[in-house]
Amino acid sequence: MATHDAFSEVLLRLNGRWPVSAAAREFATAGVPVFPCVSGAKRPLTEHGFYDASTDPALVDAWWRQHPGANVGLPTGASSGVVVVDVDVHGSVNGFEAMNRAHRAGLIDGWMFTVTSPSGGLHAYYPATPDTAQPSWQAARAGIDFRGDGGYIIIPPSSVVIHGASVPYALRQINTGPASTIDSGGLRDFLDPRPTSRPVSRGISPSGAVRDRDVSRIAAWVATRGEGERNRGLFWAACRLAENGVAPSDALDVLTAAAGHAGLSEREVTTTVRSAYRAVHPPPRTSSTSRSDGFARPRHAASRPAGRGLS
Structure with missing residues (x-):
């Protein structure tokens, strides 16, 4: 499992002259598991996706010889020891507004470092909570995703093509103080309160x-x-x-x-x-136009209030 210092050290040494292949090897050598993703995009190139992530420099070199321009993917959760709060900005959704509310509530302190994403959003990295499952989730209306177990993130110096231009992921800030784990469940309940549903035990x-x-x-x-x-x-x-x-x-x-x-x-x-x-569960026949399948209206409905702002 990669340490906070090892991960941060590689990020600090990255610069615009490094090819992505060299960065991938440096991460692997430092104990950070990585895997290749499509150049300019986010889809994994390995057969089993993030499950194939490796810290073996020889294997990583072989991957990037085969795909020289591939982006660098990092599995999140227990396998890497890192979880990420992904702040999204698109359309009328501005995740920084929800992030600021969570900050005022004391729910997002203790990040290790932050990365600016190509869309203008933010990735805040935290140490994973030992011996505790932290599943990935999405609070779309708040513009916040959580990348934990069962997920992955694209890391610097990777880039994504947006409107024909290649835009990189860039280190924004490193926390020089102590890092702490994040209560991902508490953050989710704060951002997207939901009624209690029947627990799933299987x-x-x-x-x-x-x-x-x-x-x-x-x-x-x-x-x-x-x-x-x-x-x-x-x-x-x-x-x-x-x-x-x-x-x-x-x-x-x-x-x-x-x-x-x-x-x-x-x-x-x-x-x-x-x-x-x-x-x-086929819905009962009804002449009513109301929904009976338990789903809310699509989140893209025109009635959704605009929340775009600056932070």
Whole structure:
């Protein structure tokens, strides 16, 4: 597991002259597990996605010889010892507003370092909580994603193509004081309060057998689906959650971030999960136009109030 100091040391030494391949090797040598992603994008290039992340410099060199311009991916959660609060800025959503509210509430102190994302957002890195699962989640209306177990993040000096231009991830600030873990569950409840739903005590393996595993494993499996199997995998996963009594809104919370990693849009995820729940629990026939499948209206609805601001 990488240490705070090892990770920060590599970030501090990075500069614009470093090729991405050299940075990937430096991270691996420092004990930071990495894997290659599509150049200018975020999709993994390895067969099993972030599960293939390695600290073996020889393997990392071989990956980047095969894909010289590949971006650098980092698995989040227990495998790397790092979790990330991802502040998003797009359209009418400005995640900095929610981040500032969380800061005033004392929920986001103790970050190790922050990185500016190509979209103008922010990635705040924290040490993972030892021996405690911290599943990835998304609070889309707040503009905040949490990258924990079952997720990954793209790290500097990678870049993403936006409107035809290559825009890099860039180190913003390193905390020279003590870092601390983050209460990811508390942050989620603060940003996106939800009614208590029936707990899920069982998870499902990709083979279809019900086992005593945390349901977040199914989200991790969805996140590794490649093009051509993403929708089918998401539909399968949503059906399993529906069969095991997970509320539709909770299924969206579990699967949206994972399927987003696989390359699906939020609209595609909502449509697929809704279809799966209808297949498992067909709604009763009704002449009413009201919804009966347990899903809220799409978050892209025109009625959503604008919240864009500057921070």
